[in-house]
Amino acid sequence: MADKRGIVISPPFVVLPEGGISCGGSPSSADLRKYLLYWDEIDYPDNNFVSIGVDPDMEFLISAGVAARTRVQFQGAMSSGNGEFFLLAQQAVFERRDNENPGLWSIAQLSDAPYFANSRPVTAIEYQLWNTLPVPQDDVPLSEILEFKARRRDELIALRIYLDELYLSVTSASDLPRAKTSAILKLEVALAEVDRALGESGISKTFSSLRGFIAGEFTNIAGTGLGAAGVAPFIGMSPLIAGAIGAGIAFAIKPVLSPRSRKEAHPLTYVSSVRKEL
Numbered sequence: 001m002a003d004k005r006g007i008v009i010s011p012p013f014v015v016l017p018e019g020g021i022s023c024g025g026s027p028s029s030a031d032l033r034k035y036l037l038y039w040d041e042i043d044y045p046d047n048n049f050v051s052i053g054v055d056p057d058m059e060f061l062i063s064a065g066v067a068a069r070t071r072v073q074f075q076g077a078m079s080s081g082n083g084e085f086f087l088l089a090q091q092a093v094f095e096r097r098d099n100e101n102p103g104l105w106s107i108a109q110l111s112d113a114p115y116f117a118n119s120r121p122v123t124a125i126e127y128q129l130w131n132t133l134p135v136p137q138d139d140v141p142l143s144e145i146l147e148f149k150a151r152r153r154d155e156l157i158a159l160r161i162y163l164d165e166l167y168l169s170v171t172s173a174s175d176l177p178r179a180k181t182s183a184i185l186k187l188e189v190a191l192a193e194v195d196r197a198l199g200e201s202g203i204s205k206t207f208s209s210l211r212g213f214i215a216g217e218f219t220n221i222a223g224t225g226l227g228a229a230g231v232a233p234f235i236g237m238s239p240l241i242a243g244a245i246g247a248g249i250a251f252a253i254k255p256v257l258s259p260r261s262r263k264e265a266h267p268l269t270y271v272s273s274v275r276k277e278l
Contacts, residue, residue: 010107028272029057090109107270135205148197156194
């Protein structure tokens with residue numbers, strides 16, 4: 001059995017112009033269904049300073065054993081002015097999970113851009129799967145998604161493998177354009193297979209986007225196809241992805257904030273916003 005993958009999610013938030021963040025609400029039905037379909041476990045951290053409740057969807061996932069609320073115990077006094085303790089809790093839980101299962105956990109921030117309370121500027125590759133990711137509609141019962149995952153595990157594992165190949169192709173390849181093209185072709189087929197499997201299972205679906213940031217040292221790929229100024233062309237997807245209008249993949253190199261950690265690790269970070277122009 002393939003290693004289980006997990007994702008540590010934040011509350012929805014916006015970055016304030018004067019600094020800090022403003023949090024509000026729970027993860028949307030659309031976000032939860034996306035994470036549930038493509039990850040094995042969801043962790044939605046809690047903390048002893050300000051605890052955000054959960055809605056019935058999250059309660060169901062916790063009772064089904066596919067979601068958790070790891071509690072972070074802050075010590076001493078803490079200012080609530082900037083709301084950043086939610087992201088401190090997320091980072092603490094990610095580090096704990098990553099220490100237990102290195103490389104199997106990522107971070108999802110329900111925001112427009114990655115933001116960390118204890119951060120440093122780094123260079124990152126931003127990539128977006130635009131309108132290519134088949135996901136269940138908001139009203140599909142979570143129990144049906146769990147049943148689908150049990151029946152069609154092979155298709156989901158294949159997609160995960162090719163997403164990993166895409167990740168590796170943009171971080172380690174000496175011939176980036178060729179490696180990227182090969183990874184995209186495999187990814188197209190895997191996406192089409194998941195789309196077909198959802199259709200065969202009678203699950204109503206839509207097409208969503210996945211926007212990720214891979215932070216690190218990328219001096220070895222400068223000028224090798226991602227664009228000297230940092231923006232690469234938008235790459236259209238083939239008709240394999242049924243119903244995805246204007247689907248494609250885009251890449252860019254840009255500065256972002258990445259969390260400081262004892263390991264100086266750069267988690268693979270996803271944000272919930274979607275856009276066609278990088």
